[in-house]
Amino acid sequence: MKRRNIVGALAAVAMMAASHAAAAADKIAVITPYLAQPGTQFYVEAFQAKAKDFGWEVNVVDTKGDVAAAIARIEDAANQKVSAIVINVDPSQVAAGLEAAKAAGVPVFGMDAGATPLLVTNVTSNGYSMAADTAAYVTNRIGGKGNVVMFVFDAFPPVQQRGVIADTIFKNNPGIKVLDRVTPDVQDGGIADSRAKMEAILSANPEKGAISAVWAAWDQPALGALQAIEAAGRTGEGIVITGIDANPQAREAIGKGGNFEASMAQDFKGIGATVADAVKRHLSGEKIKQGVIYVPTKLITSANVNE
């Protein structure tokens, strides 16, 4: 009886040892509760592709929405003294894990995670430049004059910074008047309330050409505004709509060549690859100065929406 157990134990240990044999390479743990989300998958795949070139051993840990489990896995990886940890989760929620990593001397990198001194750096898209691109697109399309409706959300910092940039660009064009700066109710996702708000604005400005453009800080209000314009039968007035994020629904609308003309696509793969580069730089002894590394984004119009 006892002998059986010992043999079983040895077999189990041998099997685990075999799977553990190749241990010389740098070990990188990628930890996220959000692997099921499409954006995260793109980051991680691009990161893994680069990691393969660098000869790293990457362990991707998906805690399936469980943030406390993400902390636990960060602590485990820190304990194990991996070469680096990459996270895709709000750092303020996993501060306990980040402090464990700091105590163990293991560097942590953010993959579109949010900025904090506990990270070596965070790689993300530049909200300022995304807003600048779409606001400049609007200005250009309406020839620098006309009434513009803005959809903003100042309570959420990443979206607030987009609004500030658009304000500046519109202010810099004397011919442009911001007719309304709307904060939609986002409880339902933002489309329905934005539509209702836009319908009210259309009713208040009934004459043709009274509204030249709608600039939205993200796609949902842009889609809501589009629905309102369609429902009011005013698609023929040439009102230009722009959003940010280029989600599938927005891409579809842009592809139809209607009022919704432009949005911004984040380069998820570029973010994943840039994180790998940052880890590589850090491991080879370089001190990374920027707390945030920005990856360029791309203006999406009907010309390139199907690429």
Place this chain on the structure above:
Amino acid sequence: MAETENDPASLLQYFRRYGTLTCFMLLLLGFWLLLPDTFMTGRNIFNVTQQMSMLAVVAFAMTIVMAMGDFDLSVGSMASLAGIVAAVVFRETGLVPLGIGLALLAGLIGGVLNGFLVSYVGILPFVATLGTLTVFSGAAFLASGGKTIFGADIPEAFGVFARGGIPLWQSGEITVILPNLTIIAVLTLAIVWFVLEKMVFGRHLYAMGGNAEAARLAGIPVKRLRLMAYAAAGLGAALAGLMYASRVASANPTQGSGLMLDAIAAVFLGMTISRNGEPRVLNTLIGVLLLGVLSNGLTQLSVDSYVRDIIVGVIIIAAVAASSLDKINRN
């Protein structure tokens, strides 16, 4: 010895009694051999206890209900709801004790509701707590507006608590601490152990689990005890929800939902160790630690996170299967 060695029934019996324990010991041994520097260290052991503390509290609470042969499926959503209640109170008032007090009160009320539905209305525990699971979850979404409450809304002291502990000794540059969350889990274990093993209340619960009708005829106030057991489970779930919220310094309306199935798994694993297959809280602890050690060790070995789930499932099925086959054999 030579005779029993070839007797399949006794082999089965051995596995029924000691299979889970053997498995636990092998895991410890295996991880220790494979991770000589990082696994069996004071720091990592406290680390695992801290990681498992929330699940442990839910599983201990679940043990009380399962001692009567019942289930409480609502513990996970109650944990979420308690976190949300505390966070909303923090946001509105900034008062930590008030938030904690109201969250625990919500747990107690929810538990009493479960107990009332099962005990006095006579709804099957599975159905009643499935119903309240949905209600608590809906309430958590309603109170939070479906959003995660975090950042400045959560008082610093509340978030820092889960990171702190009692400093024990210095290991290199790192101070090994006994984490606060571990202390709470150990205190909960002590209370539940005392209530179930040393008090009449506990003995009555096990009697009800053996045969509820006989227990009633023997003069045990079955309805009242059942209500109290569910109330305790609700309170335990709320406590775990607060621990979770403190650990992630935020509250999300779904964050506790993973606790329920893991808690049941831990109690089941524990039941496979008990002599008569009844849930005992110290055995539940072994179930919890087995799940925790497995997660910790496999992460350190860089084993794919999905493999872990399969292994956990296989261990549970194997352990319970051994117990079931043994019963068939004996009959």
